[in-house]
Amino acid sequence: MAVGAGRGRHDRRHSSGRLDYYAKSHRRSCRYDSRTVTLATLNETLRTLAAARITHVVGLPDNTSAPLFDALQSHPSVRLVTVTREGEAFAIASGLWLGGARPLVVIQNTGLLESGDSIRGTAVRMAAPIPILITGRGYGKMADAGLTPAEPRTSELMTRVDIDSTALLTEPTLDAWGVPFERCQGEQNPAAALARAIESARSEQRPTAVIVARALN
Helix, strand or coil, X not given: CCCCCXXXXXXXXXXXXXXXXXXHHHXXXXXXXXXXXXXXXXXXXXXXXXXXCCCEEEECCCCCCHHHHHHHCCCCCCEEEECCCHHHHHHHHHHHHHCCCCEEXXXXXXXXXXXXXXXXXXXXXXXXXXXXEEECCCHHHHHHXXXXXXXXXXXXXXXXXXXXXXXXXXXHHHHHHCCCEEEECCCXXXXXXXXXXXXXXXXXXXXXXXXXXXXXX
8 A cells, every 4th residue: 555545635836846745634743853844844855855866765654754755656756665664675775776776765763773684784785875864763852851872871771761762772773884874953954964865875885874853844
């Protein structure tokens, strides 16, 4: 079943001669850390994909990335490929790259942890220039608790009920796999960060990630 089926028709609004894509049904429901995903940012992200000549987006949506997945269903140049488990995304993206495509993987950081051997055994080992957009579950709670990803991962910290340990493990995991990354949060522009990740993956010939630790706004 296609992601977003039954969510309503896509708006296509012309702005400066460009087609913009957004599903009305997500204007009220897609939130992350109490910030709403905006139409302007979604369209900027889509334009970034088109400008970088991304051919496929491969992944599994969460609340943060759902508007992007929904919009991509009718995108004229980027093909959406959904998976059942995040680890599949890296094998599929690596195969697409071998076939001459330019894929982007989009997953949540919980799925990143699930994908370990797939990243190591395909994308990293093959030196596949695959950019990865990672939505950052748990970063809001971590910030509210006055913590950073650099905290020592003690048993006491990992079992605290007021934080989500996924955020504490995301960046050390990327470091362990040798995947360079940039974290986008606060007032930083996620579309610009994604563009840098795409360029870095291609210039360095290896997977490169951007962690969106806030809504795409």
